[in-house]
Amino acid sequence: MYLVVKGMSFIDANKPETAKEARSHKRYFYEEHTCPTNYFQDTLVVISDTERCADDDPHGVFGYVTDIPIKGHEQILGMNGSSESGHGDDILALFGVKPRHTAVKEKT
Secondary structure, eight states: OOOOOOOOOOOOTTSOOOHHHHHHHHHHIIIIISOGGGGSTTOOOOOEEOSSOEESSOTTSSOOOOOOOSTTOTTTTTOSSOSOOOOHHHHHHHTTOOOSSOOOOOOO
16 A cells, blocks of 8 residues: 655755665655644544554554655645546656566456
8 A cells, every 4th residue: 555645755955864874864754744634634543453562652553665856746646736647656756666466458
């Protein structure tokens, strides 16, 4: 399962980061720092039921994949005021993710 979230980017012109540092900081923010309830507007709590315990603050349940600028991708992401967005495969392709399934064509 993939979540595509509208996030934020902070760039300090006085302290530029390498691409590796930027990815590390984003990975930390999305995987460890941010609570999963922040991704779901009306969610009160996310509970991860593990063998150890029922964790009601399960940071790290999502893994950071990558980020893209929104500009130029508004339509496929469904942000252009239209009720139609791109298909899941098209959206994953924006992020460089190859779908795991194989499309099956109907026989005619």
